[in-house]
Amino acid sequence: MYSERGTQIRMLLRDGQILNVGGPAVNQADGRKHAVSRGQQRVSTVSLVLAFAAIYLIWGSTYLAIRYAVESIPPLLMMAARHFTAGSLLYAWLRFRGTPAPIRIHWRNAAIAGGLFFLGSHGTLAWAEQKVPSGLAALLCATLPLWIVVLSPLMGKKRNLSRKVIAGLVLGFIGVAVLIGPTAFHSQGGLSLLGAAVVLLASLLWAVGTMYTQRAGLPSSSSLSSAMQMMTGGVLLCVVGLMTGEAGRLHLSAVTLKSGLALAYLTIFGSLVAFTAFTWLHQVSSPTRNSTYAYVNPVVAVFVGWLFAGEAVSIMTLVATAIILSGVALVNRAERDPMHEHPASDHQVSRRRSGEPEYSAAAD
Numbered sequence: 377m378y379s380e381r382g383t384q385i386r387m388l389l390r391d392g393q394i395l396n397v398g399g400p401a402v403n404q405a406d407g408r409k410h411a412v413s414r415g416q417q418r419v420s421t422v423s424l425v426l427a428f429a430a431i432y433l434i435w436g437s438t439y440l441a442i443r444y445a446v447e448s449i450p451p452l453l454m455m456a457a458r459h460f461t462a463g464s465l466l467y468a469w470l471r472f473r474g475t476p477a478p479i480r481i482h483w484r485n486a487a488i489a490g491g492l493f494f495l496g497s498h499g500t501l502a503w504a505e506q507k508v509p510s511g512l513a514a515l516l517c518a519t520l521p522l523w524i525v526v527l528s529p530l531m532g533k534k535r536n537l538s539r540k541v542i543a544g545l546v547l548g549f550i551g552v553a554v555l556i557g558p559t560a561f562h563s564q565g566g567l568s569l570l571g572a573a574v575v576l577l578a579s580l581l582w583a584v585g586t587m588y589t590q591r592a593g594l595p596s597s598s599s600l601s602s603a604m605q606m607m608t609g610g611v612l613l614c615v616v617g618l619m620t621g622e623a624g625r626l627h628l629s630a631v632t633l634k635s636g637l638a639l640a641y642l643t644i645f646g647s648l649v650a651f652t653a654f655t656w657l658h659q660v661s662s663p664t665r666n667s668t669y670a671y672v673n674p675v676v677a678v679f680v681g682w683l684f685a686g687e688a689v690s691i692m693t694l695v696a697t698a699i700i701l702s703g704v705a706l707v708n709r710a711e712r713d714p715m716h717e718h719p720a721s722d723h724q725v726s727r728r729r730s731g732e733p734e735y736s737a738a739a740d
Contacts (some may be wrong), residue, residue: 424661427653431669434650436676439510439517440685441646442502444638448631451502452495452617454639459494460610462647467603478595478604485592486604487612492585494609495616501578507571509687514677515555516575518670518700521707522548523583540706548703552576555696599655606647667708671701 445454471477478486505513522545525537556572594601617623657666674697681687 420660424657427657428665428669430645430650430653431657431666432672433676434645435669436514436673437680438642438646439505439514439677440680441638441641443505443510443681443685445635445642446502446506448635449639450617450622450625451506452499452613452620453622453626454635455494455498455502456610456613456617458610458639458643458647459490459498459606459613462643462651463603463606463608463610466599466648466651467607470597470600470603475597475600476595478600481593482595482601483604483608485594486601487608489585489589489592489594490605490607490609491612492581492588493605495612496581497578497585498609499613499616500574500581504571504574504578507568508575509681510685511674511678511681511687511689512555512567512572512693513575514674515693515697515700516552516572517579517582518674518704519548519552519576520579520583520586521670521704523580524586525707527580527583527587540709544703544706544708546703547706548700551696551699551701551703554692554699598658599652602651602655670704670708674701 501513501517525541525545556567556569595604678689678693678697682689
C-alpha cells in the first residue's frame with residue numbers, strides 16, 4: 377500500500393500537479409495564482425512609490441521650470457500653451473476611452489474654476505517668477521491651507537478654529553514675514569515685494585478655486601473635470617495675454633532652447649504625468665498621505681533652485697521654511713482631528729462617492 381502511494385506521488389510530481397512535498401500539497405495552478413498575486417502586490421508598491429515620487433519631485437521642480445520658461449516666453453501665453461495643450465490631450469483621451477461627455481453647466485463651472493486656478497493663480501505665479509526666485513515662490517505658495525482656513529467663514533463654511541488652527545495660522549504668516557523680511561524693501565539686490573505679494577495672491581486665488589470646486593456642479597470624473605478646467609483656463613490665459621500685449625513680446629526666433637524645453641516639461645510631466653499620478657493616488661491612497669506633497673514640494677523647489685539655478689539659500693530662508701511648514705502641519709493636523717470635523721454637505725458626499733478628489737485641479 378505504501379509503495380502504491382509512493383508511486384502515485386512520484387507520478388503527480390512528474391506531471392507537475394504537486395509542487396510541495398513534506399507540507400500541504402499545492403496545486404500548480406494555485407501556485408501560479410499565488411505568484412501572480414505576489415507580483416501584483418510588488419507592482420502596486422512600485423506604482424505607489426513612483427506616483428508619490430512624481431507628485432513630490434515633478435511638482436516640486438515645476439517652479440524652476442516656470443522660471444526658465446518665462447525667460448523668453450511671455451508668462452500668460454506660456455501658461456496658456458501649457459494648460460490648453462495638456463487639457464486637450466487629456467480630454468481627447470478620456471472621451472476616446474468612453475468617459476461620458478459633459479453638459480453645458482459643467483463647461484460653465486469648469487470655466488469659472490479654470491479662470492481661478494489657471495488664469496488667476498498660475499498666470500500671476502508665472503508673472504511673479506520673473507521677479508521672485510522659484511524656491512521662495514514655492515514657499516509662499518505653501519500657505520494655501522492657511523488661506524483656505526481664513527476664507528472658510530467668508531465662503532459660508534463653518535469651521536471650528538481650535539487652538540491648533542490659530543497657532544498654525546499665526547506661525548504660517550510669521551514664516552511669510554520672516555521669508556520676505558526687511559530685504560524686500562531694499563532697492564538693490566533685495567526680494568521684490570511686489571513679486572512676493574503677487575505669489576501670495578496666486579496662492580489665495582488657488583484657495584478660492586479649491587473652495588469653489590467643492591460646491592460647483594462638475595463631471596463625476598475628476599480627470600475629465602480637470603481636463604476641462606485646464607482647457608478653459610488655457611483659453612482665458614490666451615485671451616488675457618493677447619489683451620495685455622504679450623503677442624507683441626512673443627518672438628518665436630527669440631525663444632531659447634531652455635525655455636522651450638521647460639515649457640515641454642511643464643506640459644508633459646507637470647500637467648499630464650504628475651496629474652495622472654495624483655488622480656490615481658486619490659483612488660488607492662489616503663487623503664492624509666496624498667496631502668504630504670504640500671510639505672515636500674517647497675523643500676524640493678528650494679533645493680532644485682539652489683542646485684540648478686544658483687538661487688541663494690540663506691539661514692533666514694531655512695528658518696522661514698521650518699516656520700511655514702510647521703504652521704501648515706498644525707492646520708492640517710487640526711483639520712483631520714475628528715473632534716473638529718463637521719458633517720459634509722450633500723455635494724461633498726456625492727463627490728467623494730464618485731471618487732472625485734476635493735482638490736480637482738492639478739498643482740503647479
